[in-house]
Amino acid sequence: MDAKCPKCSNIAFMDDQLAIIKCTHCGFKSTYDEYIGIMKEIAATLSYDYIPNNTSYNKD
Ligand SMILES: [Zn+2]
Numbered sequence: 001m002d003a004k005c006p007k008c009s010n011i012a013f014m015d016d017q018l019a020i021i022k023c024t025h026c027g028f029k030s031t032y033d034e035y036i037g038i039m040k041e042i043a044a045t046l047s048y049d050y051i052p053n054n055t056s057y058n059k060d
Contacts, residue, residue, distance in 0.1 A: 006038045 005012035005023035012023035019032035030038065 003035065004039075006035070006042050 001014040001016055003012045003014045003021050004010075005021075005025060005028050007028040008023065008026040010023060010025040012021050012025075012028060014021050014032065014035075020029065021032060021035040022029050
């Protein structure tokens with residue numbers, strides 16, 4: 001199962017058995033519970049910080 005890396009925004013991989021999220025791009029690794037908590041924090045942060053003319057979000 002794929003997951004979005006909270007650190008570098010690349011595709012991270014979720015180990016379904018161990019419930020571990022791993023990113024091969026930046027080395028991010030966490031448990032699924034930690035990952036969910038981090039993603040909630042990021043979602044909350046982005047809803048405040050997201051500005052349409054912030055080009056770092058538009059170059060993908
Ligand atoms: Zn990453």
